[in-house]
Amino acid sequence: MVLSKLAATDERLRVIVRDRVEVIVGSHSDEAVVNKAFEGASAVFWLCPPTPQESPEAATVEFARPAAEAIRRHGVRHVVAATTLGRDTPWQDRAGMATASIRMVDLLRTTGASVRGLALPGFMDNALRLTDNIRAGCIYGAIGPDVKLPHVATRDVGAAAADMLADRSWVEQQDIPVLGPEEHSYADLSQIISEETGHKCGYAQVPFAEWKARFVGFGWPEQFAEAYIAMLKAKDEGMDNVASRSTAIIGPTSFRQWVREELASTL
Numbered sequence: 001m002v003l004s005k006l007a008a009t010d011e012r013l014r015v016i017v018r019d020r021v022e023v024i025v026g027s028h029s030d031e032a033v034v035n036k037a038f039e040g041a042s043a044v045f046w047l048c049p050p051t052p053q054e055s056p057e058a059a060t061v062e063f064a065r066p067a068a069e070a071i072r073r074h075g076v077r078h079v080v081a082a083t084t085l086g087r088d089t090p091w092q093d094r095a096g097m098a099t100a101s102i103r104m105v106d107l108l109r110t111t112g113a114s115v116r117g118l119a120l121p122g123f124m125d126n127a128l129r130l131t132d133n134i135r136a137g138c139i140y141g142a143i144g145p146d147v148k149l150p151h152v153a154t155r156d157v158g159a160a161a162a163d164m165l166a167d168r169s170w171v172e173q174q175d176i177p178v179l180g181p182e183e184h185s186y187a188d189l190s191q192i193i194s195e196e197t198g199h200k201c202g203y204a205q206v207p208f209a210e211w212k213a214r215f216v217g218f219g220w221p222e223q224f225a226e227a228y229i230a231m232l233k234a235k236d237e238g239m240d241n242v243a244s245r246s247t248a249i250i251g252p253t254s255f256r257q258w259v260r261e262e263l264a265s266t267l
Contacts, residue, residue, distance in 0.1 A: 031066040038070040043165050044113075046081040048104060052220040056100035056227035064104045071111040078168045080161050081105050083117040084231070087175045091239040096230025098239070102175075109173045116164055117175035118157060121150040121240045124180065124258045127193070131266050134193060138202045142211045142232045145187040145203050149240050150179040153258050156251025177248035183241070184255055196259040197267050208233060 026033035038044060046067060053059040071079060083105045084098040093099055105117040133139045143149070160178045164170070184192070190203040208229050215225035 029063045029066060031069070034067045034070040035073070038067075038074045038076055041074065041076050043078040043080070043168055044071060044076050045161055045165055046079055046108065048082070048101070050097075052215075052224045054221045055223045056097050057103070059224065060097075060100040060104040061107055064107055068107050068111050071108065071113055076111070076113050078165070078170075079108050079111070079113045079115045080164045081108055081115060081117050082157070082161070083119055083175060085119045085121055085177060085240045085243050086234065087117070087119065089239055089242045091234040091237070094230065095234035095239060096227030098231045098234060100227065105175065114168075114171045115173045116170065118161060119175040119177045119243065120157060121152055121177075121179060121243075122235070123157075124151050124153045124253070124255055125262070127189070127259075127263055128266060131263075134197070134199050134201050134267060137200060138204055139186070139190055139193075140204050140206050141186055142206060142208050142229070143186060143236045145205055146185045147236055147238075148183040148185045148188070149235060150183050150243070151189075151255060152178055152180045152251050153253035153262075156180070156253050160249045160251070177243035178251060179243065179245065179248045180251050181254050189255060192256050193259055193263065196256060197264045199267055 028034055028037070044067075046064065048060055048063055051059060053063075070076075081104070084095075084101045086092055086095050086098040087102050087105075091098070092102060102117075105115065109115045127134075127139075130139050157178050160176075186203045186205075190201045193199065194201045211232070212225050212229045215228060216222060220228075
C-alpha cells in the first residue's frame, strides 16, 4: 500500500528488498545496505520485522541502529516509522515488545530527523493466519473475550504512511495513532467472522502462561516470548484504549468490510 500509493505521485522511490525486486537487495539491519539506500534520500519509511531474537531490544533497537546511523550520516530529514501504541501511558516501560518498539523510535529521534511514529493497535489482517482455526470453529487468544480494543487494516496504515511521506511539511517528533473506525472485543470479531463468512466461529481465551510455553516451543527465545506476553497483558489491561480518537488518524476500513473484502475469499 505504501509503495503503490507513492508510485502514483511524482516522488522518486528507492526500496530495500531481500529478493525478486532488483533495487537494493539485502536486510535493512545491514549497515552497508541502509547506507547505500539512504544516500541522497529525503524521507524514509521504517518498518521493523517482528522476527524473534534473543531479546526484544535486539529485535527492535539494535536492528534499527545501523539505520539510525545512516539517517544521521546522510541527513535524512523525515522518517515515518511503524510502532505500537503505549507511549506516555502507564504501560510505556512494562509492555515488553511495545516498550522495545517505543525505544526503537526514541533511537530514530536522536538522529535529528523529523520522526513520526505510526502508533498501531492489532491488525485486522492477523486473522488471515487463522483460517484453519476459523474453519475448525474457534479462534484462540490471550486477551479476554470481552475486552474491546481498536484494530486497523494494514491498507489504512499504508495509506497514512504514504500521505506523510508525500507531504513532508511536518517537522515534529511525534507518535500518531492510526486506528480503525470501531473498537471490538475478540468475541465481537469472531461473531462478525461467522456472519460474513458462513463459518460459525467462536473465541476461546488461553492463559498467558500457556501462550508463553507455546511460543518457546516454537523456538522463540525465552526473553522474546516473555516480552511478547508482556505486550499482550498490557493490551488486556487497556493500553491500546488510551489513545485519543480526536487526535488519531481513523482508517475507513471496518472489520466487517475487511472480512468481506479480504478474509471471506480465503475460507
